[in-house]
Amino acid sequence: MLQPRLLELLTFLSSESRTLTADELARKLAVSERTVRSDIKLLQQELPADYAKIESLRGKGYQLIVIEEKLFQQYLQETIRVKQERLYTRVETPAERVNHLMQLLLLADSFIKMEDLAQACFVSFPTVQNDLKQVRSLLQQSGLDLQKKPKYGIRIAGTETEKRYFLSAFFSKQAGWHKPYSLPDAIVSEAEIRYVHDIVHKFVTENNLMLSDVAVQNLVTHIAIACRRIKDEQYVELAPDAMQDIIQQPAFREAAQLTAMLEAELHLFFPQVEVAYMTIHLMGTDYVSKSKLDGHIGMPDLASAIVARIYDKTGLDLRSDQELLHGLSLHLKPAVHRHLYAMNVRNPLLEDIKRHYPLAFEAAVIGACAVEKEISIQLAEEEIGYLALHIGAAIERSGKTVRKIRCLLVCASGAGSAQLLRYKLQSLFPDKLDIIDTIEYYRLLREKEWDADLIISTIPIESTVTPLPVILVPVILDKEAISKLEAYLHFGQQIRYIKPAYVFLQQDLRSQEEVLAYLTEVLQSDGKVGEDFLTAVYERESMAPTSFGNFVAVPHPIEARVEETLWVICTLKQPIDWAGKQVRFVCLLCIEKESDEDFTGMYQQLVRIIEEPEHVQKLLKAESYEDFHKALVSI
Structure with missing residues (x-):
């Protein structure tokens, strides 16, 4: 597809039967002779060789030689038609109009009148005015703005560097991994x-x-x-x-x-x-040597500071992983260069990283806090995503798996039946259950502290006796009991973080702010969180939005701030906007501070919800806690 200037050059050449000098062409196109020579070369590449060619005559100039007149004229007319469609495109949606307006403004060297923009989009003057509000908002995110001048129109105001970075960032966001170059043809062919x-x-x-x-x-x-x-x-x-x-x-x-x-x-x-x-x-690539960072902390030291902070805040110990330290050290130097020169970077994997590797991404967010603390640089979300790739690989190398559930077996019918039940459970769930002890009921009453996650009991146990979840089974396990245990072990380790008092279904809340304020108020009224909790949640959101796609958001503070790990669940009747994504399922994540628990399994279960749309839809349909619980264990 020919750019407008190349089409103008071709049209001018085709209208003249004589040789045209570079100076003539430059004056006609209002560009330099060097630009003319460059455009001639590009045009020669674009022209179908069977239709026409451009002859360059030393000392004389350039002449268009038409080989197949009919085919060339058809080609020229089609190219002109496409140009008209591009410049005066019937764009239907506001997003399409914003995209088109952005292209027109970015390509303009001077002011454009509002009526010309309206005509270009085939819409009314008020519609263009409204669309330009969105254009201005997008531009301002990159340090640019719209400048108005009476009787002249509007244009984009900002430095040339800012305009180039914006061009790259704006159009790259519309491309996927398999379409790396998504610049409009009118900008770069x-x-x-x-x-x-x-x-x-x-x-x-x-x-x-x-x-x-x-x-x-x-x-x-x-x-x-x-x-x-x-x-x-x-x-x-x-x-x-x-x-x-x-x-x-x-x-x-x-x-x-x-x-x-x-x-x-x-x-x-x-x-x-x-x-x-x-x-x-x-x-800004991995190719760097001595730089203006020499006065800052060395990149190996910064990598060590990152993994140390991750260990300090999460207990995830990657400090001895030399491959991780080396990879982070190599990546950080160009990443910090990009920040120092306000360069944007494209990360086509970002959304997949957030959705499928939330633990690695959260560790990377904590690592980014270490970067800010050490050298006062705040990494962009795309850069955090790249850190998460290194950390995720390290987690995989460490071979971390979900630890077995520590189980306390309560059996009142004697040692023989207790051992029978114990061995049966071990044979059914060898990789999931760790039976730490088999006790009588009176010992459970006498000893309150047990290093266990779960009680499996052959007798009913009141919730006032123990805070641990209890699964009631017969001494001789039947199919119903085995199914109950399988369901719990499948998702049960995480079900203990979900309590009926903190599950709010089918709520009529209309914004992210309303949801977070409502859930925080509930937690504060129950004494679960302090007054600074909501501020801490928003601080985390400012680093990278916690909306993961599939209508799910998992907001939380960067650092653990509560005495007990909780999932506070809220489903919404209607989707709300959450940093540009539609959200109906909110899980406010509250992690116990100073906990030595390995939360890898918890994040793995979150992934099971986040990455499968049908799982989310099951949970969104629930209208009671019983329905929600049933849907959860079925995932």
């Missing part, structure tokens, strides 16, 4: 992307750089955007001290090599400031 990708791949290969596919994709995207902006003679600006600092970096020499390759292939000129901009992006 597929042909340009392919050219840049091939040059970057050659550069990476020749310099023996070990970059992930995502790192290469990020680099290619930023370079392709830079090339387009340079063609439009829109250059970045850097402060003199920052410029000198970057020039001193070893990566500057490599950036100069890369820009030289781009100049040779694309016929562009990269001024020194653009070479410095390229250096910043190289430093």
Whole structure:
């Protein structure tokens, strides 16, 4: 698909039978001769070879040679038609209009009148005004804004660097893992992307750089955007001290090599400031050497600080995992570079990481707190996601599994029947049950403290006797008893965190704020949490939203703040917005402070809910605690 300027160039060439000089073409297109030469090369690649070609005559200029007149005219008319559709597209939804308006504004070099924007989207003036509120909100998140000028219209105001970062971030969010380059064709064509990708791949290969596919994709995207902006003679600006600092970096020499390759292939000129901009992006990959971080803590020390804080706050001990420490150390340096230069990074795995590896992600959030404490840098959610990948791999290497449930067996019918029941349970559940003792009922009354998670009893036991959950079974286990035990062992370890008093079903709450305020108020009235609990929950939300998709949110503080681990459940009649995701199932997670319990199993069970839509729907249909409990154990 031809970009508007390439189409204008082709149309002009086709209207003239004579040779046109680069100067004539430059004046016609209002660009430099260097840009003309670059565009001619791109146009030659885009033109179907059987239809036409562009001849370059040394000392004279360029001439379009049509090979198949009919086919060429059809091609030209179709390209013009597509251009009209792109610029004047009937976009139906507000999201589509916002996307289209964003493209028009980003491509404009000057002010655009509101009536022209309305005409471009085939909507009314008030509709465009309303859509521009969303455009402004998105721009402001990246330090940009809309500037209005009476009688002239509006344009995007901000630095060139901010505009480029926004282009990358905004359109990358609309791409998945299998569509790494999602820039609109009007901004960067597929042909340009392919050219840049091939040059970057050659550069990476020749310099023996070990970059992930995502790192290469990020680099290619930023370079392709830079090339387009340079063609439009829109250059970045850097402060003199920052410029000198970057020039001193070893990566500057490599950036100069890369820009030289781009100049040779694309016929562009990269001024020194653009070479410095390229250096910043190289430093934001795993390719870094001496940098402006020399005055900060070393990256190995920072990696150690991360795993130490994770151990301190969760009990998850990864301090001796050298592979993790090495991986974090390598990743942190470019990650901090990206922060220092306000670079965005694309993490196409982020939502999957949050949904399928919540324990690793929460550990990474705690690790990000360590980074902020040590070097006063707050990592973005995408960066936290990459930390979680390293931590998740370490958890897998550690071979952590859900520990057996510690069970106390109460049997009143004598030692023989007690042993029979014990051996039967051990044979049925060898990997799930750890029977720590077999006792009589009077011992349970006499000794209140037992290091157990569960009591299996052949006699009824009142809840006033023990706080532990009790499963009543016959001495000779029947099918019903075995099914009851299987259901508990499947999800029972976590069911003990869910109490009827803290399960609120089919609530008519209308916002995230209402939900969190309501649940916190209940906990405060019962003396479960302090006055700072809600503030701590919002602090965690500010680091990375706890909405995981599938209508589920699991809010919680970063650090444990309660005396007893609880899941406070709330289901909603209607979905609410939670950081851009629709939510109907909320599990307010309260973790016991200073607990030595391994919560790996708890997070694994949360994953069972989060990652399966049918599980969530079962729980959302429940209208009573009994229905909810039944649905939970069936998952």
